Amino acid sequence: MKAQFKRLFGRLYARRAQLALAVRSTVAAASAFAIASALNLRLPLWAVLTSLIVTQGSVGRSLKATRDYMFGTIGGAIYGGAIAVLIQHSGELELLGLLVLTVAPLAFIASLNPSLNAAMVTGVIVLLVPVMSHIDPLASAIDRVGEVSVGAFVGLAVSFIVLPSRAHVQIRSAAGRLLELIAAAFTELLAGLSRGRDNDALHRIQDGIGTALVALNTTGAEAERERAARLSSGADTGPLLRTILRLRHDVVMIGRASVVPLPSELQMRLAAPLAKVSEAIAGYLRGCAQAMRAGTSPPPIWPIHTAVKAYAEQVALVRSEGLTRGMPGDAAERFFALGFSLEGMRQNLIDLERVVAEWADVPRPAKTASRSDHEETPDTAGA
Structure with missing residues (x-):
């Protein structure tokens, strides 16, 4: 029994970096959900997902993920919100045209700079969520940035505090x-x-x-x-x-x-x-x-x-x-x-x-x- 415990401990110790990442991800997700709920954010889901995205295997990688995701989110929210507010639309056909107008340029930008991949996703969310939830497009853009900011802050803080890996x-x-x-x-x-x-x-x-x-x-x-x-x-x-x-x-x-x-x-x-x-x-x-x-x-x-x-x-x-x-x-x-x-x-x-x-x-x-x-x-x- 003692020998089996030693072997198990040895295998776990050899995977200590992966275990630490699992602990950080769990803490980040739970913390992001708790904070988002306390702030009454419309969709705590995005705060949780963002915290998982920016919680990486090392502090340096978390810094890059946070920077890229925040830049992409802010850019996508501004562009998607502008399309939804400035171009009036009614009906599915017009909404389809706005979707194409939103995705095409953001996808092209993401192909040139993969670190801005989040911009395309954010633009689509800001455009479509108001249609499904019947809220103001500007409010949707602000909510999206707020939810992602909470998740990014929590994920980065956890990367620094909980079993940090340099x-x-x-x-x-x-x-x-x-x-x-x-x-x-x-x-x-x-x-x-x-x-x-x-x-x-x-x-x-x-x-x-x-x-x-x-x-x-x-x-x-x-x-x-x-x-x-x-x-x-x-x-x-x-x-x-x-x-x-x-x-x-x-x-x-x-x-x-x-x-x-x-x-x-x-x-x-x-x-x-x-x-x-x-x-x-x-x-x-x-x-x-x-x-x-x-x-x-x-x-x-x-x-x-x-x-x-x-x-x-x-x-x-x-x-x-x-x-x-x-x-x-x-x-x-x-x-x-x-x-x-x-x-x-x-x-x-x-x-x-x-x-x-x-x-x-x-x-x-x-x-x-x-x-x-x-x-x-x-x-x-x-x-």
């Missing part, structure tokens, strides 16, 4: 997951140098990284929104996002080099140094992922420099023995591209070390390695 905290977990995906892809791609790999397999490996990168960029935008509103004092997300994007590009280049396996003789000569490069870089990426989540300093980077240097020296030895002269042009191009890609990845990992140190809760006592500290490392391309 995007700056979420980006640590998202970055850690992405670094682990890059580490797994890097290991698998280097293994392809001994057996080759088709394009479908390459796409399968890269797709997960691309999806995670899109999610990370979205969370980064929310984190910067929190910083702009002075709701968070975390590190700048720009260097982190740019460094991880460059690492993703490195993996893409290495993937292209691994489509064709190395000649058997080169495989025997380079298998050991490539295995050490794979182990060092993948281990470092996973260590940085753990450091991002925990807010600690990055792991030592020197094993990467040692492994890449050893690989470069072995490539230089292989070239001096003339083992690369008989390679087909395409295979030789991919072989030397691999060396350049590994050197580029080493440089980007130096940047990653600096970025992870910036996100650490406790500053590193020692000076972070920089590119200039390793300029003496030979070019892994061996060209």
